[in-house]
Amino acid sequence: MNAERLEHFKSILQEQLLEHTTKVGVERAAALASDDDGVKDSVDLSLVDVNKEIAFRLTDRELQIVADIDQALLRIREGSYGICARCGKPIDERRLEAVPTARYDAACQAIIESANGDDDLPSL
Numbered sequence: 001m002n003a004e005r006l007e008h009f010k011s012i013l014q015e016q017l018l019e020h021t022t023k024v025g026v027e028r029a030a031a032l033a034s035d036d037d038g039v040k041d042s043v044d045l046s047l048v049d050v051n052k053e054i055a056f057r058l059t060d061r062e063l064q065i066v067a068d069i070d071q072a073l074l075r076i077r078e079g080s081y082g083i084c085a086r087c088g089k090p091i092d093e094r095r096l097e098a099v100p101t102a103r104y105d106a107a108c109q110a111i112i113e114s115a116n117g118d119d120d121l122p123s124l
């Protein structure tokens, strides 16, 4: 991949990173703020707990996305971005446009997903 294309994906990833880190911050702040509602009875308290749990679960998912973006930016720095981590072939740029954090090309992704989905079945 040439430097210009790398810069293109880098700016997409940095934009997404900013977007998701902002979201994580907002959700975490909202989750923590729900401690300070001044609610007294147990019914309200349990509702607060549920809301907090949902907020933290969302944050976990966002953190995973942030980690994926971080890894992709690291691969750009290391020069391994856009190369399939499984077979070493270049990943189709249309795939990277759709999923800039992709670590595998479409063929390997399909193999990995079917392997994960069919744990009980023999692979051959």
Ligand SMILES: [Zn+2]
Pocket (backbone or CB within 6 Å): 084, 085, 086, 087, 088, 089, 104, 105, 107, 108, 109
């Ligand atoms: Zn591959």
